[in-house]
Amino acid sequence: MSPLPGANRMEQLVESIAERVVNLVLDAVDINALVAQIDMDAVLAKVDVDAIVSKVDVEKIIERVDVQKIIDRVDVDEIVARVDVEAIIDRVDVQHIIERVDVQEIVQRVDIDSLVEQTELGTIIARSTSGVASEVLDVVRAQGVGLDDFVARWVNRILRRSSSEWPAGPTRLISPAPAEVPALAAEVAR
């Protein structure tokens, strides 16, 4: 309470006058026009954003964010539905990718023996290709090749020479794959 008598009333009067004056001023002033006159760029140029950002504790903000809740609200299906997969595929150079794939290396990694042995593929091959005649031919040829190698080995031994550097055959016909006949000859002979 004010120490002077009547001061309280005076104070209330001043407050009501001030309130009234402010309302009148606000009614009279066009704030939009006032704001339009302010050069916001100049104002912003004076603001040190880095200083403000440095004062913000981003970690604390992140901690308070429930990321899981945000993810749950995202409709992935809708996003995927909006993606034009065809357009993406069109932009992929498939030919370039295929050229970079070493098919030969992939084929070499495939264990064909195991594949034939353990799957129905073997039965299909057997049904389509094998007969008594072909089986006899395989045996005769395998034995012949085995004997060829045997004779060649002994001739080389007698003549004390090595045939390892000799050409296996005409260059146009030679396969890079290792020969498997001796193994076959042994298996067939069993």
Next chain:
Amino acid sequence: MTTPSTTVAPPVAGRQGNYAGGVTRLAAFAADVGASWGIFTLGVAGLGFAINLATGGQVNLASRQILALIAIIIWEFVYFAYQWSLGGKTIGMALLGIRVVASDGNPITPRQAVIRTVALPLSILLLGLGFIGILLNKDRHALHDRLAKTVVVYSWDARAARLRWLAKQEPTTPV
């Protein structure tokens, strides 16, 4: 006579394209001698039967040895030269899985087939010395191969044979 194709089959796995050894070649030659004589004998018998049917006369080559020799020589020439020029292999070679190609791996030409056929008796007549190169040379050239510029290679697909052999086994565990 059909001119053989000038294209070469692509290289395949196994022994295909490797120089064939002496044992296989000897076995193929023996099979060819048997096949050519068998076909010749059947042909002479068939011809004799046809002449007998038509004229009632008999054909006896045993009494005409020179004629028989000429007929055999012509027949053997046709047998080998025709088959080699056609596909590079005779009946015996097909059985044993070998074939004749030019030294560079291309298919044999009819000219090479004829030279090889004419030169083959030379290898035999020189007490078999013409064949010694099959054992000693790095490209397993016999005399007639050297003269005709040809080589004998395996045409048998050993890998396919191995797959056939594996296919006959019972499947073990499914992949």
